[in-house]
Amino acid sequence: MNKLKVISMAFVAALVVNTSCNDDFVNTQPLSELSENAVWADAALTEAFVSEIYAGFVLGGFSEQMLASLTDEAIFTHPGRNITTITEGRSNPADPGWINNTHNWTDMYRRIRATNLALKNLETPKFDNPALADRLRGEAKFLRAYYYHQLARFYGGVPLIDRPYELGEADYDAPRNTWAETVDFIVKDLDDAAALLKGRNMAAGRATEASALALKSRILTYAASDLHDIPTAKTKSTVIANFAKPELLGYVSGSRTERWQKAKDASKAVLDMTSYGFMTNLTAPVSKEEGTANYMNMSLARNGGQRDLILGRYFINAKQEDGGRQGLFNGPNGYNNWAGNTPVQLLIDDYEMMDGTKFNWTNPQHASMPYQNRDPRFYASVLYDGSQWKPRSAANQPRDPLGQIQTGRYEVVNAAGEKVTHFGLDTRSSPIEDWNGSYTGYYFRKFIDPNPAIVDQNTWQEVPWPILRYTEAIFNYAEACIALGLEEEARTWLNKIRFRAGMPAITESGQALVERFRNEKRIEMAYEEQRFHDTRRWMIAPSTLGRKANGIAITGTLKPGKTVSVYRYDPTSYDYTYRVFEIDPGKENRNWDDKLYFFPVHRDEMNRNANLVQNPGYVTN
Structure with missing residues (x-):
């Protein structure tokens, strides 16, 4: 200004x-x-x-770095982008960290x-x-x-x-x-x-x-x-x-x-x-398959799902903007993509089971098959080990004829009949592109067009960024109803969202309803720049954004008598083990500081305008 x-x-x-x-x-x-x-x-x-003023939307939330990576939704894979300045609590007026041009003060x-x-x-x-x-x-x-x-x-x-x-x-x-x-x-x-x-x-x-x-x-x-x-x-x-x-x-x-x-x-x-x-x-949940399809249709704004989109930032192939390159920015390295903003295990664990109960690693059945019977929105949002995806490039199809995500390490038998380790094609030890692999063992699928004809590393897609959704207004209404003691009305509207996704009704009251509401919004609005603002305005950031980022380590061991030379996900041939681990602090060591409830006004702006007051917790030199 x-x-x-x-x-x-x-x-x-x-x-x-x-x-x-x-x-x-x-x-x-x-x-x-x-x-x-x-x-x-x-x-x-x-x-x-006036039309040009809309250019301030820039790419919406579809920049290569996403706000999700400042939250307990994701971690950014690549170094040197100033994201950890914020996630590690080091933001200051001279170096506030990564500030997208969709909310930059000067812009x-x-x-x-x-x-x-x-x-x-x-x-x-x-x-x-x-x-x-x-x-x-x-x-x-x-x-x-x-x-x-x-x-x-x-x-x-x-x-x-x-x-x-x-x-x-x-x-x-x-x-x-x-x-x-x-x-x-x-x-x-x-x-x-x-x-x-x-x-x-x-x-x-x-x-x-x-x-x-x-x-x-x-x-x-x-x-x-x-x-x-x-x-x-x-x-x-x-x-x-x-x-x-x-x-x-x-x-x-x-x-x-x-x-x-x-x-x-x-x-x-x-x-x-x-x-x-x-x-x-709806008055009852749809099937699991319908729930996944409904969520995908809203995320991709097609097949009726576009009715949920009140305002979007649109992209067309005729104008090749980076907002149409989410497949490249966030897709698996084994498909020659960049794995930018990868889901952390904290988010994965918050997807409920199909019956509405919480996922729990202490439950032996959950721990042995963590990707089965989950909220249908999980399958529309996340690429996980063994999930079906697009065909690999012609050069890599012999390594993976089925097009399955591989984020673990697995035993295979070589030509000499010896058991050797096959590093998943979508890991940081991949024989395709090891430098672009996920640190967490996951990739985000939401907003990426699943059409095999759209080869993510060299084509653009036409999926709009959701600036404002009808569903967000439902959450706003339900939140206000809860605050005003109108719990039945809140549950009615929340269950409209859940039934559409194939999930059973919420029945809680009091603080349990508040927690259920917050998790429901976390899942439904994942990667949509809601979580960063919600956790701060609810003032729960220390126990959410302040948690250490984590991932999953997966090992596939051949069952006795089984021989596999070209790996594929197969529980009849493999015993799979899953281990949650924290991200190495040298990569990212998350630390919440209460000053981050508000961003610092940049030192240059403070020096230009003697009437500005700095936000709490920051010192302008």
């Missing part, structure tokens, strides 16, 4: 230089640029300007300035199309709210700038607004956007009335949470308790019940939109 001062001075200097030239040169119109007046006087150019304010420019020039449109002007105002209002919400959920209350700064202003150093003011500002923009976009048939990927209401549901749910209720947050964190400006982080007074009621009402407004939602009218 405050870079404007530097840019403005450079611009003024350029004008001074240019005025020393002849008038004809100065008045020449650039062939590659349009004047500001030309843009705002032309309806198509104005629409193009967000750049987009906010663009929305302010659009809104200023659309107050009195210079073109004759009132309907278009209203629609573009609605989109700009939504986008401004979205970018402010990104800042708020990472940083707390932030400077609220609602107009484009001009040259020669007396002061560009805006202070941070309170959390309450920030939430109110976002909600006001979303209410305006919903009204302006109501009834409009928008193209996929553009803001709609539904997306405005869904984002309102999210921000009000966050606002009602423990982290943003300062009396509650102070009891759970000494870092917050000792902060001199708690109003920047949450509400210092007022009624949490009223805040939860607002969140409930906002969420129900989304649920009442009958044009959205996928298979939420």
Whole structure:
């Protein structure tokens, strides 16, 4: 935001230089640029300007590094990306660690300035199309709210700038607004956007009335949470308790019940939109196979599953963006992919059994067959040892004719009749690509198109990133209902999600219902940038994000009398053993620090703006 001062001075200097030239040169119109007046006087150019503001979505959550790897969902395989700066609690204003450009302070304010420019020039449109002007105002209002919400959920209350700064202003150093003011500002923009976009048939990927209401549901749910209720947050964190400006982080007074009621009402407004939602009218669980298929259809946004997607970041093969390369970024190394964000055992263990009971390593049957009879969403989300996947490349099919994931080490018999060790093709000892193997023994399948024709290392896919889902609004509604004591209503809506996935009904009450709700959201929304924010706003990060990352070691030993020369997963020929291990601290040594409830404002921003206040737990030098 405050870079404007530097840019403005450079611009003024350029004008001074240019005025020393002849008038004809100065008045020449650039062939590659349009004047500001030309843009705002032309309806198509104005629409193009607003459309470009969506570029702040960047790739959504489909960057090579994913927010999942800052959580107990995943670990990032490759070194040198500054992720461990955060996961090991070393983040600081000079080196905050990996910050994606979807929530980077400077990038967000750049987009906010663009929305302010659009809104200023659309107050009195210079073109004759009132309907278009209203629609573009609605989109700009939504986008401004979205970018402010990104800042708020990472940083707390932030400077609220609602107009484009001009040259020669007396002061560009805006202070941070309170959390309450920030939430109110976002909600006001979303209410305006919903009204302006109501009834409009928008193209996929553009803001709609539904997306405005869904984002309102999210921000009000966050606002009602423990982290943003300062009396509650102070009891759970000494870092917050000792902060001199708690109003920047949450509400210092007022009624949490009223805040939860607002969140409930906002969420129900989304649920009442009958044009959205996928298979939420079931009264009993579907079959295991249907549950897996339903989850895949939502994750891939196809076969009806796209009805769950309220707002997405879309990708097309004609424009080859990295957002269409999830197979390359996260697929198995034995398929010549990069194994970027691999699931940790902590996540795997939280997938329930088909009967709704918890998985337990102390149960001999569970321990001997850990991938059988699990929640159907597990099979749609994770590639595990022995799971069926795509055909290998022609060069590697002789090693694995069946296309099965191999993340263990197994006995085979060589040409001389000797037992030797076969290292799985998808391990870090793989004969294909050992350097890109998973450290955890798993790969993530969700969002990766299973079509064998899409060869992940050299083709792109057309799977959208889910920015806002109808299912998220269900979770928001259920969470508010639980907080307000409406447990039966919460269970009713949670069971709609579970029945669709083939899982039995939730029946718990009280704290047990809270825990069941949290695990249900963890599983349903895995890898969707929900977990990082949820664990922080629930203030359970020390016991979740603070846990050491772990994985699975798998050994296949030939049964007596069995002879196998080319390995395949086969319990009739092999005895399999499974051992959970912690990730080597030299790779990643996770450590939660309460300062990470909020990200640090970068030192450069603090130096530019003397009115900024740093977040708790950080020292700006």
